[in-house]
Amino acid sequence: MILEMQGLSKQFRNVTAVWNLSLQLEEGDIFGFIGPNGAGKTTTIKMLATLLKPTAGTAYIDGHDIRTQQEEVRGLMGYMPDFFGVYDDVKVWEYLDFFAAAYRIERSRRPQIIEDVLALTDLGGKRDAYVEELSRGMKQRLCLAKTLVHDPKLLLLDEPASGLDPRARIEIRELLKELRSMGKTIFISSHILAELSDFCNKIGIIENGQLVVSGDVQEILQQISGHITIVIKVVADAERARQVLAPIPHVGNVRVVEQDNTLLVEYVGERDQISELLQRLVGAGLSVTSFSEEEADLEDIFMKMTRGIVS
Numbered sequence: 332m333i334l335e336m337q338g339l340s341k342q343f344r345n346v347t348a349v350w351n352l353s354l355q356l357e358e359g360d361i362f363g364f365i366g367p368n369g370a371g372k373t374t375t376i377k378m379l380a381t382l383l384k385p386t387a388g389t390a391y392i393d394g395h396d397i398r399t400q401q402e403e404v405r406g407l408m409g410y411m412p413d414f415f416g417v418y419d420d421v422k423v424w425e426y427l428d429f430f431a432a433a434y435r436i437e438r439s440r441r442p443q444i445i446e447d448v449l450a451l452t453d454l455g456g457k458r459d460a461y462v463e464e465l466s467r468g469m470k471q472r473l474c475l476a477k478t479l480v481h482d483p484k485l486l487l488l489d490e491p492a493s494g495l496d497p498r499a500r501i502e503i504r505e506l507l508k509e510l511r512s513m514g515k516t517i518f519i520s521s522h523i524l525a526e527l528s529d530f531c532n533k534i535g536i537i538e539n540g541q542l543v544v545s546g547d548v549q550e551i552l553q554q555i556s557g558h559i560t561i562v563i564k565v566v567a568d569a570e571r572a573r574q575v576l577a578p579i580p581h582v583g584n585v586r587v588v589e590q591d592n593t594l595l596v597e598y599v600g601e602r603d604q605i606s607e608l609l610q611r612l613v614g615a616g617l618s619v620t621s622f623s624e625e626e627a628d629l630e631d632i633f634m635k636m637t638r639g640i641v642s
């Protein structure tokens with residue numbers, strides 16, 4: 332377990348910003364922390380980053396307590412805040428060198444590390460530019476580069492793509508995918524759901540400081556809707572395919588879209604038994620060209636989960 336929250340809570344005078352969050356992430360997880368403005372995302376992330384003290388509960392990062400082992404925790408995680416200042420008269424490489432020094436990385440190793448993170452964030456051409464002269468998207472990438480200098484296992488990213496144009500958002504997302512493929516665990520907040528959908532394997536929805544739901548994206552969708560929808564395409568004979576599927580246990584409504592030989596199959600059974608449907612179709616001599624689970628619609632989950640609480 333790389334991250335474990337246990338009843339994490341934060342009270343500001345009369346505001347309960349975060350209440351009783353419990354959650355576990357394994358190494359390599361990409362967790363989308365979703366909630367509307369004021370829900371408690373930044374407060375939670377700042378506690379994990381050891382910049383705010385919890386008023387109750389705690390969290391462990393790779394087994395280290397955020398309340399008592401701040402030094403170890405800070406070495407294991409990279410925090411990208413929602414707002415960050417830039418410094419005047421500082422060049423891009425100096426900015427990174429400063430943070431590398433703060434992490435006590437030896438002087439001799441820093442140039443190579445700086446080159447590596449600049450290459451990763453596609454800022455190689457800007458190493459001698461002044462930070463204040465970078466565009467917003469470049470500053471955001473530089474901030475991400477800064478969180479990587481000490482090679483942390485866990486990245487805490489508070490709305491890393493906010494305020495960026497569509498192209499810059501896509502660039503950030505590509506960069507995050509690259510970090511994912513490097514095996515980093517990523518905890519990323521956003522109030523834009525669609526942005527996280529093709530990218531996270533787990534999500535949590537926070538509302539009024541409370542975790543409304545958390546877990547595997549597809550499982551959450553199934554919990555809410557009660558079924559999985561499987562989209563199947565056949566070369567021909569869609570109607571015969573329907574007749575093959577309909578009597579199988581756990582298969583609910585089967586809808587045929589004749590013009591493109593597609594079937595939309597409601598399934599209420601266990602996910603690991605879905606392959607049986609495919610076997611039956613093939614066994615009946617049908618040519619299946621495509622067999623897939625319908626993509627989870629995060630907007631939909633979000634609206635369902637927060638309905639009532641928001642109003």
Ligand SMILES: Nc1ncnc2c1ncn2[C@@H]1O[C@H](COP(=O)(O)OP(=O)(O)OP(=O)(O)O)[C@@H](O)[C@H]1O
Pocket residue numbers: 343344346347348366367368369370371372373374375413522
């Ligand atoms: N330092 C503070 N003192 C008092 N209240 C605070 C403080 N910081 C945050 N809050 C309150 O805690 C709640 C959660 O705020 P937080 O910034 O964590 O939300 P958020 O989910 O990050 O929102 P956003 O999407 O707008 O960034 C809000 O009601 C906010 O007003």
Ligand SMILES: [Mg+2]
Pocket residue numbers: 372373374413489
């Ligand atoms: Mg915030």
